[in-house]
Amino acid sequence: MTFASAISTVSQWRSLPQLAITVAAIFAILLLSALFQLPDPMIRHDDYPALLADPELFYSKTLTEGRWVNYLWHLRGVVTPAWLNFLVYQLLWAIYLGSLVHNAFDREAEVWQQVMVALIAGLSLPWVLISMWFNTLIPGLAILALYGWLATRLSERACRWLMLVFVPAALMSYTTYPFLILAMSLTRADTARSAKDLAGLLVLFIASFALGMLAIYSLNYAEHGVFGVPMADWRNPSPATDLASVLSNSKLAADFLGKLVLKGGGYSITWLALLQAALLGCAVWAVLRRDRWRALYMLSGAGLGLLLLCLQVLRSGIDMPVRSGGFLWAFGAVFVGLFALQLCDGGRARLSRNLLFSATALYVIFAGLTHYFSTEWNRLSRHMAAELAGREGPVYVTGTYLSLEAASKSDLQAERSVEFRLNYLTGRDIVICERRPEACAGLPEELRGGLLEGRGYEVRHIEGGSVLMLSPEALREGKLEAARKNRQADG
Numbered sequence: 082m083t084f085a086s087a088i089s090t091v092s093q094w095r096s097l098p099q100l101a102i103t104v105a106a107i108f109a110i111l112l113l114s115a116l117f118q119l120p121d122p123m124i125r126h127d128d129y130p131a132l133l134a135d136p137e138l139f140y141s142k143t144l145t146e147g148r149w150v151n152y153l154w155h156l157r158g159v160v161t162p163a164w165l166n167f168l169v170y171q172l173l174w175a176i177y178l179g180s181l182v183h184n185a186f187d188r189e190a191e192v193w194q195q196v197m198v199a200l201i202a203g204l205s206l207p208w209v210l211i212s213m214w215f216n217t218l219i220p221g222l223a224i225l226a227l228y229g230w231l232a233t234r235l236s237e238r239a240c241r242w243l244m245l246v247f248v249p250a251a252l253m254s255y256t257t258y259p260f261l262i263l264a265m266s267l268t269r270a271d272t273a274r275s276a277k278d279l280a281g282l283l284v285l286f287i288a289s290f291a292l293g294m295l296a297i298y299s300l301n302y303a304e305h306g307v308f309g310v311p312m313a314d315w316r317n318p319s320p321a322t323d324l325a326s327v328l329s330n331s332k333l334a335a336d337f338l339g340k341l342v343l344k345g346g347g348y349s350i351t352w353l354a355l356l357q358a359a360l361l362g363c364a365v366w367a368v369l370r371r372d373r374w375r376a377l378y379m380l381s382g383a384g385l386g387l388l389l390l391c392l393q394v395l396r397s398g399i400d401m402p403v404r405s406g407g408f409l410w411a412f413g414a415v416f417v418g419l420f421a422l423q424l425c426d427g428g429r430a431r432l433s434r435n436l437l438f439s440a441t442a443l444y445v446i447f448a449g450l451t452h453y454f455s456t457e458w459n460r461l462s463r464h465m466a467a468e469l470a471g472r473e474g475p476v477y478v479t480g481t482y483l484s485l486e487a488a489s490k491s492d493l494q495a496e497r498s499v500e501f502r503l504n505y506l507t508g509r510d511i512v513i514c515e516r517r518p519e520a521c522a523g524l525p526e527e528l529r530g531g532l533l534e535g536r537g538y539e540v541r542h543i544e545g546g547s548v549l550m551l552s553p554e555a556l557r558e559g560k561l562e563a564a565r566k567n568r569q570a571d572g
Contacts, residue, residue: 260385364413485537
């Protein structure tokens with residue numbers, strides 16, 4: 082109750098606008114959950130081009146992912162520190178979340194209640210995972226934050242028509258961001274709900290989404306000569322060509338939905354996933370009984386988003402990551418918030434407070450743990466950089482990064498994670514011998530094999546450079562190889 086009481090006192094600060102107080106409180110707790118990231122945030126291998134404002138390294142994603150807004154961001158020519166970019170990312174996320182709960186609850190909820198619902202929506206595992214690409218996603222979140230803020234200032238009608246601009250822009254930033262824009266309209270408390278109104282809203286959104294796809298296809302055709310978005314090899318595409326391939330891909334869609342429940346909802350802990358599913362089920366049922374149309378509006382948004390993702394899997398046969406389903410928590414959190422308010426109105430204020438506090442505390446704790454373990458590689462790589470400092474010439478990395486426990490805990494996804502990180506810390510050229518064996522052919526034989534005894538690493542300085550020796554024995558398989566083997570086993 083201390084946590085709830087502390088946030089509740091914020092609502093007494095009448096000298097500041099309520100929305101500003103809500104955003105400030107959300108921002109503060111987002112930073113608290115990411116405390117271990119603040120001085121040196123974890124950066125995924127393909128997020129480094131955004132950090133370093135290098136458009137050449139990102140260019141291929143305009144074709145395979147249609148992320149043209151992100152590409153324009155890479156052209157900015159100004160490089161800012163990673164910690165500053167991380168703070169900007171979290172602030173923009175707080176603005177969107179604050180706007181969402183402000184419009185969803187209006188005067189129904191106190192500030193502390195709105196803050197807790199926002200944290201449930203914003204600290205789910207999918208959003209914590211995607212925050213590791215914070216440098217790339219800053220422009221996309223800026224679009225969401227601007228739309229969210231406008232939604233608190235403009236009429237509902239004006240905000241709906243603005244989807245024709247904001248949905249295509251969000252789509253060219255990150256595939257599922259448009260569903261967060263849709264959530265702003267579907268969760269509004271002041272909507273005059275009806276079947277006709279809901280149908281019109283969904284048609285407008287689908288038209289906006291189609292406009293965004295047309296823009297991406299047109300840009301790809303003009304720049305790459307391809308009218309479409311071909312899937313990258315690392316996604317393991319298996320396009321559907323007949324009924325048999327559609328049925329095969331349906332297993333991938335089912336697997337994605339299962340992971341959303343187990344991993345996204347329960348951090349791969351079965352009892353936790355079932356507990357959250359039960360809470361959400363109770364919340365949806367309670368809201369359906371009290372305000373059927375309000376529940377149907379939110380269920381239609383969540384259902385439409387899931388439908389489009391599953392259709393993409395059925396059509397292209399790609400591996401859909403759990404982080405793609407993060408928009409579901411925007412709807413789910415509002416359901417839980419409305420359920421808590423109903424309990425309060427029914428004379429169960431204590432149960433309502435405990436429910437919100439427990440759910441929020443759970444998300445804050447697990448988000449903090451995820452952030453902490455994600456920075457394990459950062460801590461180890463700083464030690465590596467310290468031993469490599471003061472020397473010149475290239476650094477040759479022998480063995481495999483998959484042998485490092487820190488790489489496993491931080492879930493490094495490619496050897497370029499090592500290359501970019503050490504280059505960023507030392508300024509030296511990094512040669513990954515696992516990927517470029519010809520560049521390491523001149524190394525002494527006893528160094529080329531990597532660290533043959535024990536785990537960890539060892540640094541050897543040689544004439545004209547240094548060698549970072551890792552064990553050649555992997556603790557786990559690479560992500561791409563593991564995904565392909567899983568498919569073969571399922572087949």
